[in-house]
Amino acid sequence: MALVKDRRQLNLRLPLPEHSERRPRFPLPLPPSSLSTTATTNPTATASTTTTITAADIEKVQVLGHGNGGTVYKVRHKRTSATYALKVVHGDSDPINRRQILSEISILRRTDSPYVVKCHGVLEKWGGDIAILMEFMDKGTLESLAKSGDLFSEQMVAKIAYQVVQGLEHLHAHKIIHRDLKPSNLLVNEQMQVKIADFGVSKIMCRTLDPCNSYVGTCAYMSPERFDPDTYGNGGTYNGYAGDIWSLGLTLLELYMGHFPYLPEGQRPDWATLMCAICFGEPPSLPEYVSKEFRSFIGCCLQKDSSKRWTATQLLSHPFLQNIKG
Incomplete structure (x- = not known):
């Protein structure tokens, strides 16, 4: 089977970059709407105006999960009380994980469907962390x-x-x-x-x-x-x-x-x-x-x-x- 031939390649690894090279040196791509979102798209929102969300506007409520060099949090908008999920990949995580979240950002920029989880924006935090602010699915x-x-x-x-x-x-x-x-x-x-x-x-x-x-x-x-x-x-x-x-x-x-x-x-x-x-x-x-x-x-x-x-x-x-x- 082609399986044997292909699996030989699985152990090949590129050398990891030095720690100092893991910080992004270029702006991250943002979804078309950037960080501007309408609070009424979330059922827990209390306002109907369009809100520009920054890192300072949200507070962490609880951890939803860990894995692949990152953490997913339930977060709340301080003013509107709208809830979101915040997916964070830490600055010192494996370069593969960072490439994956950048790929995910690129995918989410192209999607606009009620059957695909919605991305409300991308945050680059101090220290090289990358965070995607996403629709919160409460179940x-x-x-x-x-x-x-x-x-x-x-x-x-x-x-x-x-x-x-x-x-x-x-x-x-x-x-x-x-x-x-x-x-x-x-x-x-x-x-x-x-x-x-x-x-x-x-x-x-x-x-x-x-x-x-x-x-x-x-x-x-x-x-x-x-x-x-x-x-x-x-x-x-x-x-x-x-x-x-x-x-x-x-x-x-x-x-x-x-x-x-x-x-x-x-x-x-x-x-x-x-x-x-x-x-x-x-x-x-x-x-x-x-x-x-x-x-x-x-x-x-x-x-x-x-x-x-x-x-x-x-x-x-x-x-x-x-x-x-x-």
């Missing part, structure tokens, strides 16, 4: 809901699928592939609105079928052609758009089944086991009692041959989503 992630014991009915999964597919259609239309779609990267609010987030390893494609053969992302949700493009890809290439659809199918299956579908409940995955299951096994299936529409929808997502997988636009016309309102 957390679909992963956190599942771990808390929430059960997802077929109807709930259909509503989630509709929103995520809408988001993917918007991203793919703008030549953006996510590459790391999974329950922990789908945010939820009290109204059960679902939005795609975390674009650190996403890519803006220069051409519709620009090859994308790196091993970034989470291997559990990788499509077969991501591991072995020669066998499962279209002409030996990895189609990132189709890869996002595969990840969507596994995500929906996991939410419905209550555990990762390729493994028995409670089993911890490892890279070799997952690779063998995804490449050599049959795609996981739903229980017999689910509707034929649900089974068909998952089947359209989990085609091992990437050329047979439905696109986001095609999925929006699938019978499984026809009775869902956005």
Whole structure:
């Protein structure tokens, strides 16, 4: 398989820059709206005027999470009481993490969809920290809901699928592939609105079928052609758009089944086991009692041959989503 050849390259590392070279020497790109936002876009806002937000205007409320050299905070605007999420990558973090947040900023500048988490602005703080001020989703992630014991009915999964597919259609239309779609990267609010987030390893494609053969992302949700493009890809290439659809199918299956579908409940995955299951096994299936529409929808997502997988636009016309309102 091409897998062996490609994995040899994973241990290659560029030398890290000296500590003094990790500080940005150029202005950061800002979203089109810069730091100007309307408070009424947030349900907790108390004012209806347009507000220019600076670092001095916000106060930290609590830590929402850590990882990849950074921290995500829940923050509040001091004057309007509007709440936001502030994603901070620290100035002395790994250069890879800093490149990822700069990539995420670039992606967010291109998106404007109710199904993609909104960026309200970018702050460069003293000491080289980079912070993205983002929409706050008060229910957390679909992963956190599942771990808390929430059960997802077929109807709930259909509503989630509709929103995520809408988001993917918007991203793919703008030549953006996510590459790391999974329950922990789908945010939820009290109204059960679902939005795609975390674009650190996403890519803006220069051409519709620009090859994308790196091993970034989470291997559990990788499509077969991501591991072995020669066998499962279209002409030996990895189609990132189709890869996002595969990840969507596994995500929906996991939410419905209550555990990762390729493994028995409670089993911890490892890279070799997952690779063998995804490449050599049959795609996981739903229980017999689910509707034929649900089974068909998952089947359209989990085609091992990437050329047979439905696109986001095609999925929006699938019978499984026809009775869902956005």
